Amino acid sequence: MPYSDPGPPALRLSSTGTLTYGLSVGEVLGVSTLADARLIGGTDGLGRIVQRLNVMEVPDILAWVKPHELLLTTGYPLRNTPQSLGRLVADLDERGLAALAIKLGRYLDDLPPEMIKQADRLGFPLILLPGDVGFDDILNQVLTDILNRQAAVLARTEEVHRALVQIVLGGGGLQEVVDEVATLLDVAVLALDGERRVLAGSGAPEHLQAMRSLADDAGPGDRAGDRAGDRAGDRAGDKSDHLVVPVVAGGFDHGRIIAYSAGGALRETDIGILERAATVAALVITKQQAITAVESKYRADFLRDVLAGRAGDDDRVVAHCAAFGWDFGRPVAVVVAELDAEGRRPPPRAEGAPAGRTEERISQDRLAAAWTAAVRRRDPRGAVAGFANEVVAVVGTDVDPAVLAKDATAIFGEHLPVRRTFSTGISRTVDSAAALPGAYEQAGKSVRVGRQLHGAGAVAHFDQLGVYRLLSLVSDPAELHAFVRETLGDLAGDDDPELVDLRRTLQVLLETNLNVAETARRLHFHYNTLRYRIGKLERMLGPFTEDAHLRLNLTLALHVLRMRGI
Known part of the structure; x- marks a missing residue:
């Protein structure tokens, strides 16, 4: 069977996801000492390493x-058991060997069909060696x-790493x-x-969009791209149109780097370069995160002082905020957002998140x-800061805070494994x-009362809180509970369905201003039935x-009963 070189790569991924350096069987057959060797079986395995x-x-x-391994033999150990040769191929393939090269003539005259x-059938190369x-x-x-190939690949990878x-x-x-x-690839x-x-991209817009689609198609829980060099090719030796490597630092997943070639020109040798790039990217990201964390804390501390009235007079506050890009010299409103935790326990720490960084913190x-x-x-001149249990924004009046909340909800919900509100x-x-x-206090009160309602x-x-704004001023919930029990009596509880129906x-x-006809219509009661119920209510509550x-x-x-949580 004539041999044709498929142009295989210099390395591949092992089953554990680690890189395996070496030559393909096809390249081995191209060395001068094997110029007269013949491939007599397993052509599909030329890409084996x-x-x-x-x-x-x-x-x-x-x-x-x-x-x-490439296993060489003269057939001497098999000279007395030629019947085991058929089974030998399956056993070697099962153990992951690359190929078997046999020299015939001295101990074996030929190989069984x-x-x-x-x-x-197994794509396991059988090579017939020349006798000389x-x-x-x-x-x-x-x-x-x-060894030369390994040295060349490692040298190139190291050179890329240094660059x-x-x-x-240099500050890049x-x-x-x-x-x-x-540029390198x-x-x-x-x-x-x-x-x-997307954090950064380089290439034609259509190619960047194709890579974005690859990431979106994986789905929120798909971890297929976590192993080094997730690729389109299924066999070692295949070229690929894309390669993916994870960006990981400190046990935390910082993202992915994807390389894409519309012509499928990527080889698995490029995985080493992408892995070095991922390492450097992790360094850049963690460095930027550290800087951002310090800056964010400084901004948050100053905004906290402003909202507590400790930042000085108006002119000082406006001037200081201008250095942050915030415009507090215009009419503004304060918005407070708090995670909802009602009725659910905090979930366990996310897989892959470093210790001490809880799911709630994330x-x-x-x-x-x-x-x-x-x-x-929506408002580039607005201010945002994350505090311990809330996020506070100060925005101009030309922006609808309800629209901001809608935008933030859409962004917050992207790729969440567990729904949070x-x-x-x-x-x-x-x-x-x-x-x-004062505005900060109003926003905080609004978020709590709004959730209760x-x-x-x-x-x-x-x-829009109306009377609930006044009720929220009562600092002692026990006092409100006592008022409800004293005023509604047995109607204050939820255990008896009949009493709950009477309360409705x-x-x-009361909502219809004692309009009996309208109340009967809303509740689908007969007029006389409603009259009976009114009499019963007056006997329980008074005239x-x-x-x-x-x-x-x-x-x-x-x-008060509508204000949940009080």
């Missing part, structure tokens, strides 16, 4: 072979080529790193963060990032920095149809 060589001298060779058929070539010549030349490190030492960022890798390169958002950081992105998009409170508009502490995910404006009748009566003060107390008590 040869890392080492071994000589078969004993019948029980299976105990001594290792993966990626079933052995060749087995090699073709010594094993020592083959060993010396192939091992020398393997990328110099970029960082992730974009410069990506540009350098794209002559492909498009994209860097994504852990949420698959969610809080994600919420701050979502609001930062939303405010930057947050509630939002909005203050009145204020015209001076001195009024911001409407549940998780509520968006509440301070001016009372609520609709509320005649006493305006009693009606007011009943209305307030029903409002």
Whole structure:
């Protein structure tokens, strides 16, 4: 069978995801000492990688072979058991050998047809060696080529690593790193963060979009790209249109680097370069995160002082905020967002997250990032800061805070493995920095009362709270509970369905200003039935149809019951 070189790579991925350096079987057949060798079976296995060589001298060779070996034999150990040759191919393939090279004529005259058929079926190369070539010549030349190839690949990878490190030492960022890798490999390169958002890219727009689609198709829980060199090719030796390596530092997943070539020109030798790029990218990202964390803390501390009234007079506050890019010299409103935790326990630490960084902390950081992105998009002069249990934004009146909350919700929910919600409170508009502490208090009150009234995910404006704003001023919940029990009596509980139904009748009566006909229509009761119920309610609560003060107390008590969590 004639041999044709498929142009295989110099390395491949092992089953554990680590790189395996060596020559393909096709390249081994191209060395001068094997110029007259013939491939007689297993053509599909030419891409198998040869890392080492071994000589078969004993019948029980299976105990001594290792993966990626080229096994040489004269057939001497098999001369008395030719019937085992067919099984030998399957056993060697099962142990991950690269190929078997046999020299015929002295101990074996030919190979059984079933052995060749087995090699073709398994894609296990069978090589017929020329009789005038010594094993020592083959060993010396192939091992020398393997070592030279390994040295060349490692030298190139090290050179790339030094170039990328110099970029960082020279003050370059992730974009410069990506540009350098794209130039070295002559492909498009994209860097994504852990949420698959684009951090940097280099290449034609259509190629960058193709890589973005590759990342999106994986799905939120798909970890296929986590191993080094996830690729389109299925066999060692295949070229690929894309390669993916993870960016990991300190046990935390910082994202992915994807290289893409529309012509499928990427080889697995490029994985080493991408891995070095991922290492440098992790350095750049963690460095930027450290700087951002310090800057964010400084900004958050100053905003906290402003909202507490400790930052000085208006002129000082406005001038200091201008250095951050914040405009506090215009009418603004304060927005407070808090994670909803009602009815659910904090989930366990996310897989891959470093110790001490809980899922709750990660969610809080994600919420701050979502609001930062939303405010930057709608109001670049607005301020955002993440505090311990909330995110606070100060935005201009030309921006609708409810729209900001909608934008932040969409960003916050991207790629979340577990659904989380947050509630939002909005203050009145204020015209001076001195009024911001009061506005902050209004927004905080709005978020809490809004959640009590409407549940998780509520968006509440301070001016829309009405009587609930006054009720929220009562600092002692026990006092409110006592007022509800004294005013509603047995109707305050939820255990008896009949009493809950009566309470609903009372609520609709009060909402319709005691309009019996309208109440009967809303509740789908007969007029006489409703009259009976009114009489029963008055026996339990007093003559509320005649006493305006009693009606007011009943209305307030029903409002308190609507304020969940009090």
